[in-house]
Amino acid sequence: MPVARKTLTRRRSGISSASGSIIIHEASDRATAPSSPRSGAIGLSHHAWKGIVSHKGDLKTVLTQFGEAVRRSEDLGAGVRFTVVIEPRDQAARIEIEELAQTQPADDFDLALAEARERGEARAAEILASPDMLSADAFGAMIGVSREAVRLKRQRHEVIGLEGAKRGIRFPRWQVTGDGRLLPELPLLFEKLGGNPWTVYRFLVQRHPELDGATAADALKAGRIEQVLAAADNARRAFS
Numbered sequence: 001m002p003v004a005r006k007t008l009t010r011r012r013s014g015i016s017s018a019s020g021s022i023i024i025h026e027a028s029d030r031a032t033a034p035s036s037p038r039s040g041a042i043g044l045s046h047h048a049w050k051g052i053v054s055h056k057g058d059l060k061t062v063l064t065q066f067g068e069a070v071r072r073s074e075d076l077g078a079g080v081r082f083t084v085v086i087e088p089r090d091q092a093a094r095i096e097i098e099e100l101a102q103t104q105p106a107d108d109f110d111l112a113l114a115e116a117r118e119r120g121e122a123r124a125a126e127i128l129a130s131p132d133m134l135s136a137d138a139f140g141a142m143i144g145v146s147r148e149a150v151r152l153k154r155q156r157h158e159v160i161g162l163e164g165a166k167r168g169i170r171f172p173r174w175q176v177t178g179d180g181r182l183l184p185e186l187p188l189l190f191e192k193l194g195g196n197p198w199t200v201y202r203f204l205v206q207r208h209p210e211l212d213g214a215t216a217a218d219a220l221k222a223g224r225i226e227q228v229l230a231a232a233d234n235a236r237r238a239f240s
Contacts, residue, residue, distance in 0.1 A: 065095045124164055124198070133162070133170035143176060157190035158182060160197050160204075172201070174217060183220045185229065192232040203235060210234060 069082040083096040127133070134142065139159070140150040150171070154161040159182060161169045175183050186200075193199050204217040210231040211219045219228045 061095065065097065069097045124162075128162060128164040128170045132173045134173055136161075136169060136171065139171035139173075142173070143180065143182070153182075157187040157195070159186070160201055162197055162201060175204075177221050183217065184223075185220070185225050188229065189232055192229065192236055194236070203232060208235075 066082060073079060081096075081098040083098070136147045136150045140147050143150075145153075150159065150161075153159045154169070154171075159171060160175055161171050163169050175186075177183070183204075189203070190197075190200055193203055204220075205215055207213050207215050208219075208231045211224065211227055214222075214224075216228050216231060219231075
């Protein structure tokens with residue numbers, strides 16, 4: 001039976017259109033052919049065979065590059081993409097070997113951290129959507145200052161401004177006392193708790209045993225400043 005032969009070291013190949021298979025021999029590195037070469041037969045359908053015959057000059061290149069792609073994949077321990085672009089009218093085939101991006105599997109800790117982050121973002125969006133959360137313009141009108149003055153007060157940590165992904169910066173209404181004053185000693189509270197507005201917010205809305213179960217915000221409004229600052233010290237030590 002006529003066969004297509006390919007000797008890798010001598011770079012010779014031949015195809016007989018009468019054959020329905022390709023036999024590939026691996027030659028040694030010596031100039032002479034091996035006495036017992038390894039070989040493998042590849043069976044082909046009639047239609048596939050006709051396509052190869054029409055581009056028989058590309059066969060050796062395709063097989064060589066395919067072997068290179070397999071070797072590269074094994075070296076990397078990851079997949080590669082092997083692309084053969086066939087052009088009409090006897091143009092040479094174009095071969096591309098592309099390393100695929102490796103996706104590291106997430107461990108249980110990474111998954112738990114991602115889920116916690118998603119829950120935190122959802123909770124933050126819920127808080128910012130509350131009617132008690134005011135825009136800078138609305139909050140400025142409430143305390144009788146301009147929007148720019150509100151921005152400066154936020155920078156000096158005189159007021160709490162919480163930032164979200166979609167709603168911008170929102171200011172809790174409850175940080176203003178009944179007679180229109182701001183919460184006392186808020187800048188010092190920011191300093192004790194690390195400067196993050198969300199941390200200060202959570203501290204102020206939580207109930208604390210040191211404050212007889214009252215929230216820190218209510219305790220500040222009641223003038224219990226030293227007790228609130230002591231509770232902030234305890235909270236900082238608990239998480240340091």
